[in-house]
Amino acid sequence: MSTASPALDHDHDHEHHGPARGLKRWLLTTNHKDIGTLYLLFSLAMFFVGGAMALVIRAELFQPGMQIVDPHFFNQMTTMHALIMVFGAVMPAFVGLANWLIPMMIGAPDMALPRMNNWSFWILPFAFTLLLSTLFIPGGGPAGGWTLYPPLVLQTGQAFPFVILAIHMMGVSSIMGAINVIATILNMRAPGMTLMKMPLFVWTWLITAFLLIAVMPVLAGAVTMLLTDKYFGTSFFNAAGGGDPVLFQHIFWFFGHPEVYIMILPAFGIISHIIPTFARKPLFGYASMVYATASIAFLSFIVWAHHMFTVGMPLAGILFFMYATMLIAVPTGVKVFNWVATMWRGSMTFETPMLFAIAFVILFTIGGFSGLMLSIAPADFQYHDTYFVVAHFHYVLVPGSVFSLMAAAYYWLPKWTGHMYNETLGKVHFWLSVIGVNILFFPQHFLGLAGMPRRIPDYALQFTQFNMISTVGAFIFGLSQLLFLYIVIQTIRGGAKATDQVWDGAKGLEWTLSSPPPYHTFTTAPEVK
Amino acid sequence: MVTCEGCIADCQHCFILHPNRSLTWRQNVWVFGFFCLVTLAIALPLAVMGFWLVLPFAGLELLAVGTGLYLVTCRCHEREVICIAADSIRIERGRLRPQQRWVLSRTWARVELQDCPRHWYPSRLLIRAHNRTVEIGRFLAEEERHQLARELKARLSGAPVV
Numbered sequence: 001m002s003t004a005s006p007a008l009d010h011d012h013d014h015e016h017h018g019p020a021r022g023l024k025r026w027l028l029t030t031n032h033k034d035i036g037t038l039y040l041l042f043s044l045a046m047f048f049v050g051g052a053m054a055l056v057i058r059a060e061l062f063q064p065g066m067q068i069v070d071p072h073f074f075n076q077m078t079t080m081h082a083l084i085m086v087f088g089a090v091m092p093a094f095v096g097l098a099n100w101l102i103p104m105m106i107g108a109p110d111m112a113l114p115r116m117n118n119w120s121f122w123i124l125p126f127a128f129t130l131l132l133s134t135l136f137i138p139g140g141g142p143a144g145g146w147t148l149y150p151p152l153v154l155q156t157g158q159a160f161p162f163v164i165l166a167i168h169m170m171g172v173s174s175i176m177g178a179i180n181v182i183a184t185i186l187n188m189r190a191p192g193m194t195l196m197k198m199p200l201f202v203w204t205w206l207i208t209a210f211l212l213i214a215v216m217p218v219l220a221g222a223v224t225m226l227l228t229d230k231y232f233g234t235s236f237f238n239a240a241g242g243g244d245p246v247l248f249q250h251i252f253w254f255f256g257h258p259e260v261y262i263m264i265l266p267a268f269g270i271i272s273h274i275i276p277t278f279a280r281k282p283l284f285g286y287a288s289m290v291y292a293t294a295s296i297a298f299l300s301f302i303v304w305a306h307h308m309f310t311v312g313m314p315l316a317g318i319l320f321f322m323y324a325t326m327l328i329a330v331p332t333g334v335k336v337f338n339w340v341a342t343m344w345r346g347s348m349t350f351e352t353p354m355l356f357a358i359a360f361v362i363l364f365t366i367g368g369f370s371g372l373m374l375s376i377a378p379a380d381f382q383y384h385d386t387y388f389v390v391a392h393f394h395y396v397l398v399p400g401s402v403f404s405l406m407a408a409a410y411y412w413l414p415k416w417t418g419h420m421y422n423e424t425l426g427k428v429h430f431w432l433s434v435i436g437v438n439i440l441f442f443p444q445h446f447l448g449l450a451g452m453p454r455r456i457p458d459y460a461l462q463f464t465q466f467n468m469i470s471t472v473g474a475f476i477f478g479l480s481q482l483l484f485l486y487i488v489i490q491t492i493r494g495g496a497k498a499t500d501q502v503w504d505g506a507k508g509l510e511w512t513l514s515s516p517p518p519y520h521t522f523t524t525a526p527e528v529k
Numbered sequence: 530m531v532t533c534e535g536c537i538a539d540c541q542h543c544f545i546l547h548p549n550r551s552l553t554w555r556q557n558v559w560v561f562g563f564f565c566l567v568t569l570a571i572a573l574p575l576a577v578m579g580f581w582l583v584l585p586f587a588g589l590e591l592l593a594v595g596t597g598l599y600l601v602t603c604r605c606h607e608r609e610v611i612c613i614a615a616d617s618i619r620i621e622r623g624r625l626r627p628q629q630r631w632v633l634s635r636t637w638a639r640v641e642l643q644d645c646p647r648h649w650y651p652s653r654l655l656i657r658a659h660n661r662t663v664e665i666g667r668f669l670a671e672e673e674r675h676q677l678a679r680e681l682k683a684r685l686s687g688a689p690v691v
Contacts, residue, residue, distance in 0.1 A: 522670055
């Protein structure tokens with residue numbers, strides 16, 4: 001036991017306990033709303049950087065032959081586009097939403113470990129500056145695809161160690177974010193908020209954080225082994241030294257498949273908030289949604305090899321991974337059924353967040369179905385490494401994850417800023433996005449079925465028309481996102497005052513707060529019904 | 530959260546303050562155990578297959594998870610006990626046992642609720658006596674802090690609580 005000295009006590013009197021001003025506020029902040037805002041703005045910036053790379057890819061593929069970039073730079077663009085979109089845009093955006101919303105949804109004043117929250121964000125700008133800077137290093141950036149398969153990726157030039165370090169930094173940031181989410185949700189729920197009363201966004205994030213904790217050491221170990229193979233003479237993946245490059249694929253996808261769910265489970269949570277609000281009905285089958293999310297998370301650990309059917313596996317292995325993959329359709333189907341059942345006979349209105357949510361349900365289901373096609377091993381031998389795969393995962397990630405993020409932005413932006421966004425512009429943005437994204441990705445199914453391989457800068461003449469259509473869609477979709485940026489800036493700067501409730505059908509603790517909510521939330525202990 | 534208790538030992542009034550927590554110490558240990566089980570169930574077979582480099586990262590991660598949960602649990606189990614005796618106010622702060630203690634003169638004690646001059650920030654509840662100031666209830670919700678301030682003022686002045 002210690003007795004504090006009078007002098008020490010007196011220091012409290014002069015302690016400066018208000019938020020810092022200017023740049024220092026953002027650098028040193030431990031406030032969950034500030035950090036959430038930083039994450040969201042960072043991910044928006046990365047979304048445009050990664051999007052610009054996608055437009056370079058699509059511009060090059062507008063017609064056969066080499067037009068704009070050389071093949072090596074094209075490969076750098078495909079690799080960097082994926083790394084940036086996965087680790088820099090989608091994941092940080094969900095972490096930003098988690099920061100903003102989880103404390104408000106569970107009735108906590110802040111995240112459990114605020115200082116670590118600050119670190120986990122501020123690692124990211126350094127990680128991505130490092131990653132992007134590799135484009136300017138002699139030999140260029142990584143060009144072996146985001147999957148980093150050896151031996152191809154080991155041909156990366158001087159950029160290689162920087163890429164590995166950047167991936168480690170992203171991993172550290174993700175782990176710290178996940179620890180914070182878990183500690184907050186488990187320890188800081190308001191009295192009365194039992195686990196089965198938690199909002200679904202909180203549930204999906206809890207499971208996502210668990211997935212992150214489970215698989216991140218595998219990614220860290222895998223990329224470090226690549227590094228030691230290149231620079232320290234080990235032979236983990238070098239067949240000449242007794243290693244096996246195929247085993248890299250196994251451990252990469254052991255991380256990679258749960259990673260896919262890390263990017264979609266929070267989206268399920270968001271949609272499960274928006275649809276009941278605008279259908280003005282409670283979510284159909286709350287408990288089944290929770291169990292379905294947990295089932296998807298469990299299954300994500302036992303399906304990884306469906307990404308590599310063609311690599312050579314025993315028949316029993318192929319059958320196991322094929323059937324396990326098909327099983328995922330069951331909990332996913334439960335979710336889609338519940339969303340549709342929630343809308344059934346609801347008093348529906350179609351504000352922008354609802355439009356994005358409905359588009360999510362329809363287009364994500366298309367992505368799910370093409371995933372089911374890919375899970376059929378004999379069919380996958382035909383589709384593998386073709387544009388069909390590109391179409392499949394983009395349907396899941398763009399109208400899936402990205403649309404859910406846009407829906408979330410429109411849904412909670414009035415709460416965050418205190419201003420309503422421009423509904424007309426929001427709807428224009430929605431229609432341009434939904435039309436653009438389908439023109440962009442739907443023809444890629446046909447390209448893949450016709451045999452066009454992925455990750456090629458040039459192609460045979462018969463693929464020209466669909467590629468042209470796809471590129472037109474890419475520019476419609478890409479440029480329409482500038483409208484989204486405009487709407488966000490316009491809403492932050494002003495607009496009609498948002499009410500505290502914002503949407504008349506919205507339920508949850510966050511809607512009991514003012515719009516915008518106070519810097520430190522829950523001045524009164526929240527009441528959980 | 531604030532619990533008021535009557536006479537304990539020499540205390541005429543006793544307030545026990547503690548932050549809200551939704552998981553017990555034991556449940557946190559179970560959560561950590563579960564993470565260890567899952568992470569090691571993945572990392573150990575990989576290490577046995579030759580990918581031993583996964584293991585140190587798994588260990589580092591579990592260390593971070595354990596530290597994070599430990600810090601949060603410690604903070605959630607903090608207690609502040611304010612004991613108002615006939616001629617003194619004793620403030621104790623700690624987790625399993627009092628780790629810090631202040632004794633202030635009741636005669637000179639003054640309860641002060643400071644609103645932050647800057648917009649949005651929470652208030653601070655201070656007890657001052659002579660040149661000593663002790664802040665209490667930093668983890669309380671704003672309304673709880675205001676209520677506690679009212680009660681403390683009333684107890685010190687002997688007036689009924691409004």
